Amino acid sequence: MVMPEAPGDFRILPLAAADIRPLTALAREIWYQHYPGIITVKQIEYMLEQRYSPDAIRAEIESGAAHWVKLLVDGALVGFASYETSPGQRAVKLDKLYVHGRFRGRGCGAALARHVEQAARTPGCDQVYLQVNRNNFNSIAAYRRLGYEVVDEVKTYIGGGFHMDDYLMSKTF
Numbered sequence: 001m002v003m004p005e006a007p008g009d010f011r012i013l014p015l016a017a018a019d020i021r022p023l024t025a026l027a028r029e030i031w032y033q034h035y036p037g038i039i040t041v042k043q044i045e046y047m048l049e050q051r052y053s054p055d056a057i058r059a060e061i062e063s064g065a066a067h068w069v070k071l072l073v074d075g076a077l078v079g080f081a082s083y084e085t086s087p088g089q090r091a092v093k094l095d096k097l098y099v100h101g102r103f104r105g106r107g108c109g110a111a112l113a114r115h116v117e118q119a120a121r122t123p124g125c126d127q128v129y130l131q132v133n134r135n136n137f138n139s140i141a142a143y144r145r146l147g148y149e150v151v152d153e154v155k156t157y158i159g160g161g162f163h164m165d166d167y168l169m170s171k172t173f
């Protein structure tokens, strides 16, 4: 794995209120780099509004529904992840894992996944799982390299006439 130039070049920190708008902009950029050809532009717009509007992110953080972290490279926001924990649950959901196209292949995604896996390692919890679009081949390949395996196929209605056609992948510690 090729890592960023020097240790300390990248940092993973909790998402602060001031980061929410920049993260919304980063998510939009990444989604338009990555998802055309996998889902329609209409579905991209619908899902960005549903999951990445500042209000949606703020609500998740304030309610504790999800933990959001940002990845900084040389101080610049280039990636993020979110994950969901519930007390007493055996598994943590890695809900979002995104790295800007220019920064991929340098260990950023692995660092974010490791961060989530470390947070998941609590007594009684031995698994992280995620859903990934079945046609998102590059990311499926990356997840496999990170130790995740496909355990099921899931089709979920998300409103607005749209479905997510996903694989369920998981990693047991």
Ligand SMILES: CC(C)(COP(=O)(O)OP(=O)(O)OC[C@H]1O[C@@H](n2cnc3c(N)ncnc32)[C@H](O)[C@@H]1OP(=O)(O)O)[C@@H](O)C(=O)NCCC(=O)NCCS
Residues within 6 Å of the ligand: 001, 030, 034, 096, 097, 098, 099, 100, 103, 104, 105, 106, 107, 108, 109, 110, 111, 131, 132, 133, 136, 137, 138, 139, 141, 142, 143, 145, 146
């Ligand atoms: C998935 C994603 C987060 C990976 O981030 P990244 O910074 O490129 O990942 P890393 O550089 O840490 O690579 C992690 C491992 O995956 C491998 N990998 C990364 N991209 C790969 C690809 N396209 N094909 C095959 N393997 C890949 C790397 O080689 C590395 O494995 P190694 O350590 O054994 O060499 C990034 O590609 C991304 O943001 N994709 C678009 C958004 C997306 O689809 N997110 C997932 C939504 S469910």
